Amino acid sequence: MPQTQPLNQDLTLSVIKTACSSCNLRELCLPFGLNLEELERLDDLVSTRRRIKRGDHLYRAGEPFDSIYAIRSGFFKTDVLLEDGRDQVTGFQMAGELLGLDGISTEHHTCNAIALEDSETCSFPFSRLEGLSREIHTLQHHFHKVMSREIVRDHGVMMLLGTMRAEERLAAFLLNLSQRFTARGFSHAEFYLRMTREEIGSYLGLKLETVSRAFSRFQEEGYIAVQQKHIRILDVNGLKALMNHRA
Amino acid sequence: MPQTQPLNQDLTLSVIKTACSSCNLRELCLPFGLNLEELERLDDLVSTRRRIKRGDHLYRAGEPFDSIYAIRSGFFKTDVLLEDGRDQVTGFQMAGELLGLDGISTEHHTCNAIALEDSETCSFPFSRLEGLSREIHTLQHHFHKVMSREIVRDHGVMMLLGTMRAEERLAAFLLNLSQRFTARGFSHAEFYLRMTREEIGSYLGLKLETVSRAFSRFQEEGYIAVQQKHIRILDVNGLKALMNHRA
DNA sequence: ACGTTGGGTTGATCCATGTCAACCGAAAAA
DNA sequence: TTTTTCGGTTGACATGGATCAACCCAACGT
Structure with a gap:
């Protein structure tokens, strides 16, 4: 737990x-x-x-x-x-x-x-x-930071949609979720997805079949263990490497 | 002029x-x-x-x-x-x-x-x-609106990158430029692009060749006249129709 | 005037992802 | 319990856009 x-x-x-x-x-x-x-x-x-x-x-x-x-x-x-x-x-x-x-x-x-x-x-x-x-003042400034952070996040998504391939997108997505769960005191390596493959696909600009195939490949490669919506990350560095790979 | x-x-x-x-x-x-x-x-x-x-x-x-x-x-x-x-x-x-x-x-x-x-x-x-x-107060509120508008704009780009095909993206891009030029008192139908095909491509998540081909097709279809960076929009509705086409 | 350079266009080919379809399993409904 | 439904997986095939390559043209420097 x-x-x-x-x-x-x-x-x-x-x-x-x-x-x-x-x-x-x-x-x-x-x-x-x-x-x-x-x-x-x-x-x-x-x-x-x-x-x-x-x-x-x-x-x-x-x-x-x-x-x-x-x-x-x-x-x-x-x-x-x-x-x-x-x-x-x-x-x-x-x-x-x-x-x-x-x-x-x-x-x-x-x-x-x-x-x-x-x-x-x-x-x-x-x-x-x-x-x-x-x-x-503190509240004002923090609120501005939150809005700005949203803009920066959106730029990250634009980057993802504009330049990354399917598996890179999914890796980025999983790493991002993991990091946010960690910030909330939950395990960084194990979590339940609350969304369907179709919703993930919609967010990542992919079809649900492509998302599903990428999950399967990650599992084959030993990066993660998938069982329905339950995800365990086995090799964070593997996922990270997958992203920085291309030139 | x-x-x-x-x-x-x-x-x-x-x-x-x-x-x-x-x-x-x-x-x-x-x-x-x-x-x-x-x-x-x-x-x-x-x-x-x-x-x-x-x-x-x-x-x-x-x-x-x-x-x-x-x-x-x-x-x-x-x-x-x-x-x-x-x-x-x-x-x-x-x-x-x-x-x-x-x-x-x-x-x-x-x-x-x-x-x-x-x-x-x-x-x-x-x-x-x-x-x-x-x-x-007015300044504060307007500033918040501007930040929020940027977030909304980014969502539009995410939509574009996530769900649209090459020609739809370019059409959306041209219509958006046209509209912003209009707001500044310039012609909505005729303008110079300040950026290269490669920069347009990068923004739209496409390669420059694809951008170039889309421009050519728009010209063939009679939607626009292109000459280098000089663009004339001949059929706004044609461009708009191109976007709402798919289900 | 000429050569160079950078941006743009176009063609041929390739490949990642979309599409279509079958099937599976879990969970919900009956 | 059985049935239905929904989400997920996997395979076969199609295709839009990427890639690679040749070439063109306009602007600029010399």
């Missing part, structure tokens, strides 16, 4: 009040770097927690935007739809990551956010978040 | 002082929506204008980040380099657009910004920009 998250010590006092100040994701999430007093001000702002069941939408493309969401637990995907029916998964998000940043630009969401497992989110009404970040 | 930009009326008074308040790009750029008093406060912040000659770097990946840049005139590309030598153009930027947003996240630039023609930029020291946007 990978590590579980530490239990809240004073359950009796904070059953309802699940605030940033008592959230063990605070160092990964929006409250990063805030002091206690600032944390409490942010607590006042988190208006609602929402439970989203697997398969349900947190929001849909076209809906008016007014909040950004932090994932408290669970796993999401975001996707965009073209008029002609084509769609593409633009990202997979896990605990501590933010959803909805794309909506700021037009004041409408531009993608769908769908839970890949039963999940919980915290809502930050955006205008109030802007208000608070005018008062708390 | 496409429209030229209106000449500054009082050259004698404002030769040196080239500030946001007198910039005809202000409605496209960072100062969008600010009133006169706010504009003047932003003017105080624009520390330097830089001239960048064609082929020169505005900044390089890895350099410490401290300012974001607005393009006053000219044309840029940004690209990322992988260790193994592969690189990808992540965007083309024109007057009024911002460069450097990717650097906020790590406090180092994560890509190269290279002028594709002789250009001029305005520098906004980022910490001062944050300071001012804590005081000017």
